[in-house]
Amino acid sequence: MSLRRFLVDPAALAVGEVALAAAEAAHARKVLRLAPGAEVELIDGQGRRARGVLTRLDKSGAIVRVEALEEAAPPAPRLVLCPGLLKSPAMDLLAAKLTELAVDQVRPVLTRRAVPKADGGGAKLTRWQRLAGQALKQCGAAQAPEFVPPAHLAQVLAAAPASAGKLLLYEDEARTSLAQALPGLAGAAEVWALVGPEGGFTPEEAAQAAAAGFVSCRLPHTILRAETASLVVAGVIRFAL
Structure with a gap:
């Protein structure tokens, strides 16, 4: 099964702890029913993606621990x-x-x-x-x-x-x-x-x-x-x- 993906602000995507936007956090908790420990994928919409682990997911928000980033090569032409x-x-x-x-x-x-x-x-x-x-x-x-x-x-x-x-x-x-x-x-x-x-x-x-x-x-x-x-x-x- 593919990892659940979440869109994050390009300025926020970095190795370390990344907070999901409120709407993304609510979707993870209420719709996807994820729990801390779930592996997820983060994308910034500008060519970067990362794999990480949910370390916190509750009514106050969600935190993902990102360990590595990758830059996706754009298709040509x-x-x-x-x-x-x-x-x-x-x-x-x-x-x-x-x-x-x-x-x-x-x-x-x-x-x-x-x-x-x-x-x-x-x-x-x-x-x-x-x-x-x-x-x-x-x-x-x-x-x-x-x-x-x-x-x-x-x-x-x-x-x-x-x-x-x-x-x-x-x-x-x-x-x-x-x-x-x-x-x-x-x-x-x-x-x-x-x-x-x-x-x-x-x-x-x-x-x-x-x-x-x-x-x-x-x-x-x-x-x-x-x-x-x-x-x-x-x-x-x-x-x-």
């Missing part, structure tokens, strides 16, 4: 997913599932056909980070994606490094499939992938992305929901390159 901003349930799903797929950074894009509008992003970012933290504990990944506030397409295109592999999933692409575009990403240290919102990209937005060096491609046979397309692209890039 670095993956930046740029989905068109979706309604809250779909974005919440992506926050969890893109964590499982080891996406490094998520940059929601404000496009012409996006239904929701930016609201400053603070509350949404906090929620996405919380959902990613929950997903980390379930899937065992060492690092959660960095969530960047929603930005307009031109800003996202300008942020992509010139050396990065760049992919645009576009349903009106007539010639190139995702499978045909993948070899062009081989060897790239960093890959940026653009996926449209519910209504897809406009032809003008697709042309704007192409001018910025993004290779347009499509999925054959069917048009997927926007959140499904994001998961497909992330999974293919993460596991096929």
Whole structure:
């Protein structure tokens, strides 16, 4: 049986005694029914993990004795997913599932056909980070994606490094499939992938992305929901390159 995992503040994770946050301690005691002496795993969401032993678990909190830390090597290539901003349930799903797929950074894009509008992003970012933290504990990944506030397409295109592999999933692409575009990403240290919102990209937005060096491609046979397309692209890039 795998060890129970708990998320801790990066500044708190160190060899020695580590106190769990109140919510994590309550979960260990009330839901998992752990007891002092149980072996557990701690993760900080930024690539470090540790094994330890619960030395105290009661109503006042929980203490874990950490004896060793390890730094998990990030998967390659670095993956930046740029989905068109979706309604809250779909974005919440992506926050969890893109964590499982080891996406490094998520940059929601404000496009012409996006239904929701930016609201400053603070509350949404906090929620996405919380959902990613929950997903980390379930899937065992060492690092959660960095969530960047929603930005307009031109800003996202300008942020992509010139050396990065760049992919645009576009349903009106007539010639190139995702499978045909993948070899062009081989060897790239960093890959940026653009996926449209519910209504897809406009032809003008697709042309704007192409001018910025993004290779347009499509999925054959069917048009997927926007959140499904994001998961497909992330999974293919993460596991096929």
